[in-house]
Amino acid sequence: MRTSVVIPSRNEGATVVALADAVRAHCDEVIVVDGHSTDGSPARLREAGVTVVEDGGLGKGDAIRRGLAAAGGEVIVTMDADGSHDPADIRALVAPIGAGEADLVIGCRMRGGSDEFAGTWTMFVRLWGNNFLTQVINTRFGTALTDSQNGFRAIRAAAVAQLGLRENRHSIELEMVLRALKRGLRVSQVPAHEYARKAGKSSLSVVRQTPTFLRCLLRNIW
Numbered sequence: 442m443r444t445s446v447v448i449p450s451r452n453e454g455a456t457v458v459a460l461a462d463a464v465r466a467h468c469d470e471v472i473v474v475d476g477h478s479t480d481g482s483p484a485r486l487r488e489a490g491v492t493v494v495e496d497g498g499l500g501k502g503d504a505i506r507r508g509l510a511a512a513g514g515e516v517i518v519t520m521d522a523d524g525s526h527d528p529a530d531i532r533a534l535v536a537p538i539g540a541g542e543a544d545l546v547i548g549c550r551m552r553g554g555s556d557e558f559a560g561t562w563t564m565f566v567r568l569w570g571n572n573f574l575t576q577v578i579n580t581r582f583g584t585a586l587t588d589s590q591n592g593f594r595a596i597r598a599a600a601v602a603q604l605g606l607r608e609n610r611h612s613i614e615l616e617m618v619l620r621a622l623k624r625g626l627r628v629s630q631v632p633a634h635e636y637a638r639k640a641g642k643s644s645l646s647v648v649r650q651t652p653t654f655l656r657c658l659l660r661n662i663w
Contacts, residue, residue, distance in 0.1 A: 445514030449504035450522035451476030502613030548593035548633025555635035619661035
């Protein structure tokens with residue numbers, strides 16, 4: 442199946458150019474959605490032949506939605522620009538969709554491992570939050586997911602229009618899973634290892650965005 446990869450990026454010049462180049466071997470189209478970067482990375486990406494789309498300055502969710510709209514593939518993979526996801530795992534994410542077994546496939550860090558699950562209180566809280574949201578989802582929909590929040594995932598392009606995604610922040614991953622399950626789409630997961638980000642700092646603030654995740658959960662759980 443024709444596969445597009447969408448990579449949201451903001452001032453990730455230390456990693457995103459090399460990542461986009463590495464991703465090409467595993468897909469048919471690479472789209473970087475740039476968040477008005479000031480590090481020169483958009484120009485470098487265009488020089489390398491990568492399609493660059495500007496986001497609306499509203500956050501990761503906005504960037505993902507714009508990337509999904511711009512993608513031309515039958516399957517769309519989303520991944521982070523910081524080098525924490527392995528491009529070689531793209532084929533494993535796409536395979537269940539190509540086999541007609543799933544509509545949304547999440548890279549599971551509980552099975553593949555993560556270098557960012559331990560070491561700091563912030564990582565502990567993020568892991569706890571992931572587990573909490575995943576268990577709420579499993580209880581509500583009778584699923585057996587173990588990692589519902591990983592942004593490294595693949596979705597059937599035809600399914601995107603059914604979801605009506607509107608979250609502007611990191612909560613778009615939660616919204617995507619909830620709305621997919623509510624609409625009877627098949628959600629599965631495959632092992633995927635998460636590496637520590639190679640450069641820069643995460644834009645996900647546990648303190649600031651916890652209310653955003655809870656509002657998203659309450660809006661979409663029923």
